[in-house]
Amino acid sequence: MVEKGRLVLEANRVSKKYQLGQMSVTALDEVSVQVHQGEFVALAGSSGSGKTTLLNLFGCLDLPSSGEVKVDGVSSLVDDDNFLSGLRATKLGFVFQNFNLFQVLTARENVEYPLLKQKVSKAERIERALMALEKVGLKGFADRRPNQLSGGQRQRVAIARALVHRPVIIIADEPTASLDKKVAVEILTLMRELNEREGATIVFSSHDPTALEFARRTVQMSDGRVVSDSAQGTSSF
Amino acid sequence: MLMNIAVRNVFRNRRRTALNVLMIAASFCSIVIFHGFSHSLVGSLEEVAINTQFGHYQVATQGYWDRDPDLRWEQKMLDTSRPEIQALADHPEVDYVSGRIFFFGLLNTRRTSLSARAQAFDPAVERRLMDNLEIVEGESFTGENPFELIVGLGLQKHISGNPGDLITLVAQTVDGAVNAIDLEFKGVFATGISEVDDSTFMLPLQAAQLLLDTDDVETLVVLLNRADVVSSVTADLKASLKSFPEATLRQWRELADLHQQVVSYYKVQNTLIEGILIVLVFLAIMNTVSMSVFERIGEIGTARAIGDRRSDILIQFVIEGFILGCLAVVIAVPIAALVATGLTSLQIPIPLPGSSLPYLVEIALLPSSFVYAGLISVFTATMGTLGPAFRASRLNIVEALRRNQ
Numbered sequence: 001m002v003e004k005g006r007l008v009l010e011a012n013r014v015s016k017k018y019q020l021g022q023m024s025v026t027a028l029d030e031v032s033v034q035v036h037q038g039e040f041v042a043l044a045g046s047s048g049s050g051k052t053t054l055l056n057l058f059g060c061l062d063l064p065s066s067g068e069v070k071v072d073g074v075s076s077l078v079d080d081d082n083f084l085s086g087l088r089a090t091k092l093g094f095v096f097q098n099f100n101l102f103q104v105l106t107a108r109e110n111v112e113y114p115l116l117k118q119k120v121s122k123a124e125r126i127e128r129a130l131m132a133l134e135k136v137g138l139k140g141f142a143d144r145r146p147n148q149l150s151g152g153q154r155q156r157v158a159i160a161r162a163l164v165h166r167p168v169i170i171i172a173d174e175p176t177a178s179l180d181k182k183v184a185v186e187i188l189t190l191m192r193e194l195n196e197r198e199g200a201t202i203v204f205s206s207h208d209p210t211a212l213e214f215a216r217r218t219v220q221m222s223d224g225r226v227v228s229d230s231a232q233g234t235s236s237f
Numbered sequence: 238m239l240m241n242i243a244v245r246n247v248f249r250n251r252r253r254t255a256l257n258v259l260m261i262a263a264s265f266c267s268i269v270i271f272h273g274f275s276h277s278l279v280g281s282l283e284e285v286a287i288n289t290q291f292g293h294y295q296v297a298t299q300g301y302w303d304r305d306p307d308l309r310w311e312q313k314m315l316d317t318s319r320p321e322i323q324a325l326a327d328h329p330e331v332d333y334v335s336g337r338i339f340f341f342g343l344l345n346t347r348r349t350s351l352s353a354r355a356q357a358f359d360p361a362v363e364r365r366l367m368d369n370l371e372i373v374e375g376e377s378f379t380g381e382n383p384f385e386l387i388v389g390l391g392l393q394k395h396i397s398g399n400p401g402d403l404i405t406l407v408a409q410t411v412d413g414a415v416n417a418i419d420l421e422f423k424g425v426f427a428t429g430i431s432e433v434d435d436s437t438f439m440l441p442l443q444a445a446q447l448l449l450d451t452d453d454v455e456t457l458v459v460l461l462n463r464a465d466v467v468s469s470v471t472a473d474l475k476a477s478l479k480s481f482p483e484a485t486l487r488q489w490r491e492l493a494d495l496h497q498q499v500v501s502y503y504k505v506q507n508t509l510i511e512g513i514l515i516v517l518v519f520l521a522i523m524n525t526v527s528m529s530v531f532e533r534i535g536e537i538g539t540a541r542a543i544g545d546r547r548s549d550i551l552i553q554f555v556i557e558g559f560i561l562g563c564l565a566v567v568i569a570v571p572i573a574a575l576v577a578t579g580l581t582s583l584q585i586p587i588p589l590p591g592s593s594l595p596y597l598v599e600i601a602l603l604p605s606s607f608v609y610a611g612l613i614s615v616f617t618a619t620m621g622t623l624g625p626a627f628r629a630s631r632l633n634i635v636e637a638l639r640r641n642q
Contacts, residue, residue, distance in 0.1 A: 109238070116239070
């Protein structure tokens with residue numbers, strides 16, 4: 001049996017409701033999920049199942065209507081935007097479906113960006129950014145702008161950006177949805193390697209069955225609820 | 238790196254940046270040119286007022302300036318033989334002190350008689366007045382004969398006389414008796430001030446004193462070597478007259494009401510034009526940054542997601558506005574200097590209210606105007622970003638991130 005690391009992410013009976021005109025829509029309904037250090041978790045489910053909403057709550061980008069999310073033991077139920085920004089800057093790394101790189105910055109500068117929020121010298125910023133790019137196999141592309149990179153390379157830069165500041169957890173929302181199948185496999189392999197080699201804790205969402213095969217644990221969602229939670233093919237429900 | 242990012246964002250949409258830079262630069266140039274124009278114009282009016290009318294100071298008896306109706310003319314006259322007057326003239330900053338008398342007299346030619354205002358002064362001493370009198374017909378005082386007369390351009394049209402004619406001037410002496418002298422009409426002058434040119438004739442002080450039967454003068458005009466010492470020597474000059482209590486000394490600005498009104502008018506006009514330009518730049522920048530915010534909503538969402546605080550977003554846009562302002566100023570400085578120099582060299586004549594001569598446009602290149610216009614431009618460009626930047630910083634992160642999809 002694999003020994004679990006410390007608890008780094010937890011959602012306790014979390015609900016999220018949106019008001020659409022007169023109608024109240026429940027995007028998440030009392031979801032509870034725990035993620036431990038070193039896990040590589042996939043949130044699976046069809047469109048509208050609540051994967052992205054749950055990731056947004058995990059990433060402290062949004063607040064739950066009820067329940068509580070804790071990142072590395074710290075609750076996100078704080079009415080202080082600067083505190084939440086600090087939490088995201090230090091404990092979380094993000095990878096987005098459309099890469100979301102800053103077009104005016106080079107690959108290295110994009111990777112450096114999260115380090116600007118921390119008191120890191122310029123020399124160290126550059127060194128760490130280059131190391132992160134090396135980890136994702138893009139050291140030779142450091143001075144290229146996003147529009148000079150392929151989709152797969154852009155996503156690698158985004159992954160380097162997500163891990164450069166050594167976050168507690170990396171959150172990836174549909175990281176392969178904008179890539180072709182071959183490149184998607186390369187990115188998932190890289191993420192898996194980072195999880196195994198670097199011990200990076202990764203939670204990603206996907207509706208692609210191929211992507212889910214890479215995960216060591218899959219949380220299946222439907223209609224805003226967790227319908228199954230299985231590790232290495234073993235369902236916990 | 239923040240600055241680096243801001244610079245790159247500014248140049249992201251080059252056409253829009255160029256339009257904004259052009260707008261700010263145009264407003265910068267307008268402020269510099271308008272300031273330079275007003276400064277030159279006010280300076281010219283000051284120079285004319287000092288040299289042809291007021292000097293830097295005037296000395297007169299107590300009550301002279303107040304036009305006291307109970308004061309007899311002889312009581313308004315100053316004794317120029319007083320040692321205090323000599324002390325005044327001996328001050329190292331004083332160029333010269335010269336007496337003047339103003340009175341009304343009847344000018345008689347063969348065909349007409351016309352009452353006009355006489356200004357009597359010493360042409361040999363009052364060099365600056367002589368230099369600033371433009372003789373438009375005939376000639377000026379020769380200095381050889383005190384019984385000469387020159388007439389204002391507007392007045393000449395009414396007296397039916399020409400240079401070379403003999404004119405009889407009739408006036409009351411200071412004691413009230415009637416007296417007359419014959420003067421040779423030498424020429425026609427223009428000071429540039431219609432008020433003066435339409436009603437005044439000039440004659441040497443010596444002839445006027447003979448006509449009015451007095452050795453005294455009404456006022457003493459004090460001219461300094463340099464205009465910039467006016468405020469610093471006032472106390473010294475007043476001290477020179479301490480033992481002459483009948484005499485009072487006034488700075489020219491205290492006497493030049495019209496000039497003060499003109500200066501105030503230009504100040505108001507400057508402020509109004511600056512205000513309009515500032516509003517235009519402010520709106521242009523606000524519009525640009527609003528467009529930029531709209532285009533970069535997804536990017537703002539990403540920056541917020543990876544840890545930027547609201548204040549970081551706000552600062553980022555404000556820095557961009559600041560850079561835009563600085564860039565425009567750097568470009569505008571040589572343009573403003575070139576345009577100002579070009580306009581001055583064209584010597585464009587413009588009519589001025591109250592002036593009998595056209596004024597040739599001159600744009601002074603004032604370092605203070607460049608600094609002022611620069612500060613105003615950068616400040617306005619920076620402030621123009623605040624509204625949209627604030628809205629950008631308050632964007633909902635999740636909604637902003639959706640823009641990337």
